[in-house]
Amino acid sequence: MLSHEPVLRLGIFLGVLPALLALERLIPWRQARPLGRRRWPANLGLAVLGALLVRAVMPAAAVGAALWAEARGWGLLVVRPDVETADCAVQAAKGRLAGRP
Numbered sequence: 001m002l003s004h005e006p007v008l009r010l011g012i013f014l015g016v017l018p019a020l021l022a023l024e025r026l027i028p029w030r031q032a033r034p035l036g037r038r039r040w041p042a043n044l045g046l047a048v049l050g051a052l053l054v055r056a057v058m059p060a061a062a063v064g065a066a067l068w069a070e071a072r073g074w075g076l077l078v079v080r081p082d083v084e085t086a087d088c089a090v091q092a093a094k095g096r097l098a099g100r101p
Contacts, residue, residue, distance in 0.1 A: 069075050 066075075
């Protein structure tokens with residue numbers, strides 16, 4: 001499912017956009033302005049640019065946040081000297097990393 005996420009997201013966007021445009025024409029919130037049609041290309045361009053920037057920046061931000069937390073010794077699977085790395089997840093699941101026997 002995750003491999004099809006971009007296509008699914010684009011399909012939902014292209015399905016919802018015409019529906020909202022039709023609703024805007026049928027039930028307008030306010031009087032239409034003459035510049036409205038000239039703004040559409042710019043608005044759609046900003047939507048595409050925003051989606052591309054999120055795709056580029058979010059993975060880097062996640063890695064940066066992980067490195068920042070690791071440098072401070074924070075995290076769910078912090079490696080302790082008395083617990084082996086491979087055993088860390090099992091120990092965390094059993095509650096032993098919190099100092100409980």
